[in-house]
Amino acid sequence: MTGTTTTSGINPSPGTNTAIIADRVADLGLNDVSDDECPSPMTAFDIVVVGAGGGPDESNLSAYLLKSHTARWEDGVLALEAGSGQGTLARILKEKPDLFRDPDGESDQVKNQALTASDIYNSIQGFLITHAHMDHIMSLVISAGSLSGCRKRIYAVKQTLKDIESSVFNDRAWPNLASWREDDASYKFLYSPLTPNTTTYEPVSSEFSVATFPLNHGSNDLGPYESVAYFVRQDASGQEFLFFGDVEPDSVASLNGGKPQTLAVWQFAAPKIPHMLSTIFIECSYPSGRADSLLFGHLTPEYLVEELVALAAEVRKSKPAGHSSDRPNKHVRKRQKRLASSTGITNALAGLTVYVTHCKDAGLGDESSGRPMREVIVEQVRSLAEAKGLGVTIKAAEQGMHIQI
């Protein structure tokens, strides 16, 4: 578990001399923000990682809790995926009791009131789900009968909601606790369909809206299977981050006769990077070298970096090299001279942080060293991305993290 981490570069408090801080950070070579770049925006999002794995460990499955940085957790939470849940959070809070404590609380009394896992889950107003696989909805199902507070919306594309309805809330696998009608107040959950394939943002809370893009996630006996990526926007500031559900590489989807879909996500993201969109969460389920026939609709480090190269090309198209905000600091410039400058994408992703998610851990770890597979995978992604000279920062999404964007 790790502590608070900030990915929007520098987050100055009011009155701070941001130019001095920026110079110091650049001199230390701590990030790829160029000397002449505008100061990074203020923090917009607080995200707590309840689970970041892709199985088989059921206590670390895809689940993130989100609020605006200026809001209080108890005033409303958006759950982004619902793999692990309340029990896992209770365990995390034993180790990190201050995870949800407001350091700027109005009074000592507020500061000293540590929120429990149950407080947080009852404060959830909506669940934003990428697809209906169990590792993304398990805690939503298990907690459905016991959550209190307002009626909670399940936001997803219609097919995902139908999958949840037919396979889970069907009065067989689980009691039917969800409905499609606003006036069915006796049902705990309200199915709230989102429109895929559109650049229109749809509200998912009083503060956040999302643009929803379909993704390939392999195929099965029923045909191609889809997940989605969400651009999550804080409406007040216009700041966004990009969150991927499980995803198959475009090149593998094409080989299998499918239509590449991730490219459209990169095309929509490119003009916003890095000033409006500085953070991407994307999966990398397996380590390097896994055969295409064993991907099951997921990424490996080689394919994740192939996708990041496609993003870099789109960024370059939308903002040709030489644009002032693309100039790296002198430390980065020196390092990158050695790298693939001829490709035209060198440093195209400077200022962007990619959190690697959904690594399949247990039973797959590097047993000789005892390292979790997540660390092995992230190191592989980092070294491949560095070899391409993309200028992107690669980090692991880890359970218990408090990420500020």
Ligand SMILES: [Zn+2]
């Ligand atoms: Zn998954």
Ligand SMILES: [Zn+2]
């Ligand atoms: Zn999946």
